[in-house]
Amino acid sequence: MKIIKTPHGELKTPFFMPIATQGAVKTLSSFDVERLGSPILLANTYHLYLRPGMEVMTKFGGLHNFMSWPGAILTDSGGYQVFSLAKMRKLSEQGVEFASHIDGSRHLLTPEKSIQIQQNLGSDIVMVLDECTPPCMPPDELKLSVDRTTRWAERCKIEFEKGRVASNNPGAQLFGIVQGGTDVELRKKHAENLVKIGFDGYAIGGLSVGEPFADALRTVEALNKILPQDKPRYFMGGGQPHEIVEYVKHGVDMFDCVLPTRNARHGLLYRFKHTDLTQPDFYETIHITNEKWKSDQTPLMDAQPGDPIAEELSRYSFAYLRHLFVSEEILGQRLATLMNLHFYLELLERLRA
Amino acid sequence: MKIIKTPHGELKTPFFMPIATQGAVKTLSSFDVERLGSPILLANTYHLYLRPGMEVMTKFGGLHNFMSWPGAILTDSGGYQVFSLAKMRKLSEQGVEFASHIDGSRHLLTPEKSIQIQQNLGSDIVMVLDECTPPCMPPDELKLSVDRTTRWAERCKIEFEKGRVASNNPGAQLFGIVQGGTDVELRKKHAENLVKIGFDGYAIGGLSVGEPFADALRTVEALNKILPQDKPRYFMGGGQPHEIVEYVKHGVDMFDCVLPTRNARHGLLYRFKHTDLTQPDFYETIHITNEKWKSDQTPLMDAQPGDPIAEELSRYSFAYLRHLFVSEEILGQRLATLMNLHFYLELLERLRA
Numbered sequence: 001m002k003i004i005k006t007p008h009g010e011l012k013t014p015f016f017m018p019i020a021t022q023g024a025v026k027t028l029s030s031f032d033v034e035r036l037g038s039p040i041l042l043a044n045t046y047h048l049y050l051r052p053g054m055e056v057m058t059k060f061g062g063l064h065n066f067m068s069w070p071g072a073i074l075t076d077s078g079g080y081q082v083f084s085l086a087k088m089r090k091l092s093e094q095g096v097e098f099a100s101h102i103d104g105s106r107h108l109l110t111p112e113k114s115i116q117i118q119q120n121l122g123s124d125i126v127m128v129l130d131e132c133t134p135p136c137m138p139p140d141e142l143k144l145s146v147d148r149t150t151r152w153a154e155r156c157k158i159e160f161e162k163g164r165v166a167s168n169n170p171g172a173q174l175f176g177i178v179q180g181g182t183d184v185e186l187r188k189k190h191a192e193n194l195v196k197i198g199f200d201g202y203a204i205g206g207l208s209v210g211e212p213f214a215d216a217l218r219t220v221e222a223l224n225k226i227l228p229q230d231k232p233r234y235f236m237g238g239g240q241p242h243e244i245v246e247y248v249k250h251g252v253d254m255f256d257c258v259l260p261t262r263n264a265r266h267g268l269l270y271r272f273k274h275t276d277l278t279q280p281d282f283y284e285t286i287h288i289t290n291e292k293w294k295s296d297q298t299p300l301m302d303a304q305p306g307d308p309i310a311e312e313l314s315r316y317s318f319a320y321l322r323h324l325f326v327s328e329e330i331l332g333q334r335l336a337t338l339m340n341l342h343f344y345l346e347l348l349e350r351l352r353a
Numbered sequence: 354m355k356i357i358k359t360p361h362g363e364l365k366t367p368f369f370m371p372i373a374t375q376g377a378v379k380t381l382s383s384f385d386v387e388r389l390g391s392p393i394l395l396a397n398t399y400h401l402y403l404r405p406g407m408e409v410m411t412k413f414g415g416l417h418n419f420m421s422w423p424g425a426i427l428t429d430s431g432g433y434q435v436f437s438l439a440k441m442r443k444l445s446e447q448g449v450e451f452a453s454h455i456d457g458s459r460h461l462l463t464p465e466k467s468i469q470i471q472q473n474l475g476s477d478i479v480m481v482l483d484e485c486t487p488p489c490m491p492p493d494e495l496k497l498s499v500d501r502t503t504r505w506a507e508r509c510k511i512e513f514e515k516g517r518v519a520s521n522n523p524g525a526q527l528f529g530i531v532q533g534g535t536d537v538e539l540r541k542k543h544a545e546n547l548v549k550i551g552f553d554g555y556a557i558g559g560l561s562v563g564e565p566f567a568d569a570l571r572t573v574e575a576l577n578k579i580l581p582q583d584k585p586r587y588f589m590g591g592g593q594p595h596e597i598v599e600y601v602k603h604g605v606d607m608f609d610c611v612l613p614t615r616n617a618r619h620g621l622l623y624r625f626k627h628t629d630l631t632q633p634d635f636y637e638t639i640h641i642t643n644e645k646w647k648s649d650q651t652p653l654m655d656a657q658p659g660d661p662i663a664e665e666l667s668r669y670s671f672a673y674l675r676h677l678f679v680s681e682e683i684l685g686q687r688l689a690t691l692m693n694l695h696f697y698l699e700l701l702e703r704l705r706a
Contacts, residue, residue, distance in 0.1 A: 022680045022682055052647065315382075
């Protein structure tokens, strides 16, 4: 277990970060996330840069105030969303030009700009701008991309130090991101280069993008030996509960993933079957709209002392939650989101213990 | 002030009932409604009869258990929704045949059936089945309709007493509903007939359906003299905050209205301007998506001791709520719903004081 100290609290690893894409974990308030007991959440730079925009963020002195969140915030660089959401993008050594998915307006995201936005957001853990390569990229292109990502990482570090004092969070940390697809040698080389530059933590990017789990795990395993033992490692964007267990075994400290929240909104729930996490069947998934739950009186969770969300969820049955989903009541999405995030947070708590 | 004693708590009049159409106040949980401090909510018989259906409700022993709501519940008769939502309806002396808006299945809602469903739901305040007449109905038709509503009310009372002991809530009350459009003489006559049958309370139905406020108020005023002073009067389905103030002046004890919740979901907020309720401008409405709120740091509410919802809402600014609406975050609808219901409940609290 490592402890990451941030200006907004200490984080014991391994931990999972709920995703507050646009400054809110979908269906939940900051108060709800506090009650869930998460000490950190992740927010998306691309979204918040476009809306509400940096002028509003400056006025509020950062995202913590804007969304009334007292805990820590990790922000991504904005790069991933530029590549997945923006209408148009043009990549160059300088950065990436894109058109907003909201109004088509043109923007240029450079390594420097990404850091400036994250410092304006008052992020506690700032990520470097990288190019997240697709799994199918030809080897020579992949190498060129990784080299550029290294150069961008250097520029990010310079900008980060330059803007630190005037930023909305001078005590923030900067993380590098290892790319290189599933080419283990390229990954190792990239990790070594990033370690030379020197970061507060290292993320493993470009996985959980469609590659087989075995390939991702092999990559994580190889990097485990190279990345500094005393710095946190962050596996970006994954994964399923049993995968997280494996990644933790191989030294990963931090996770974020849309699965618990996105699945919740589609009525797919996670529930522990038993507490032996060495067995891959330690949990089950439930399709709540299935007829079999129609009159099931089992509570969504058992009440637990000192756990306000478990207490709240213990009031409602699977039958009631099914009714809410079948009747298209928004409350259903909210209760399912609380339930799934509680599961993921409890999973990581068990892995810490 | 009257006090209505129910098996699920005492209700001090005048009061406002949040609407839990399908067993949930839209976007809120029962826990939220408890924190709002409402001792009662209203649920819709038509919806719950069709979904989840009476088999599930029987298994749970009623709606209180199903939705985990410890307070009182008033149920409507189902008639209003049959007339406004069902795909087809055929009215006869026996009752009203209709096709479900969900799956087209055919059902017959009789006065007896309406009572049976409400007793199965375990309602604390059961409403008689009536025909809610449109404002434009010709006088002779209106009279025939009101006479049938009287005969239905008699049948409801008989069925209510017959089913009481075996019901899911033997301590429930039965309310009659005065119809007669805006024909004051017909209204008075109908009220007298209902009083002869004898009910625990009297509702004024068929208003708030598009008629001018002055006509509605005149009707309420006329009935104030006829309805028993010691029985609660319930104005169904209305109204705007300043209208409620007027109705209370004319003896109305109970209200339900979709305005605070439906408007909330469309980003229209209510806020007090001052506490002098004798002035019609005591409140204002806010279109939260308006540009003027973009960077407004004012809290949605001021924190008040012992008021958990005000405390929660005091964390978030108008700018944040605007951002949630503009970004189509579901949380926006939820915060606005809490805010508007808090306003309506506080309005009635002030009227009680």
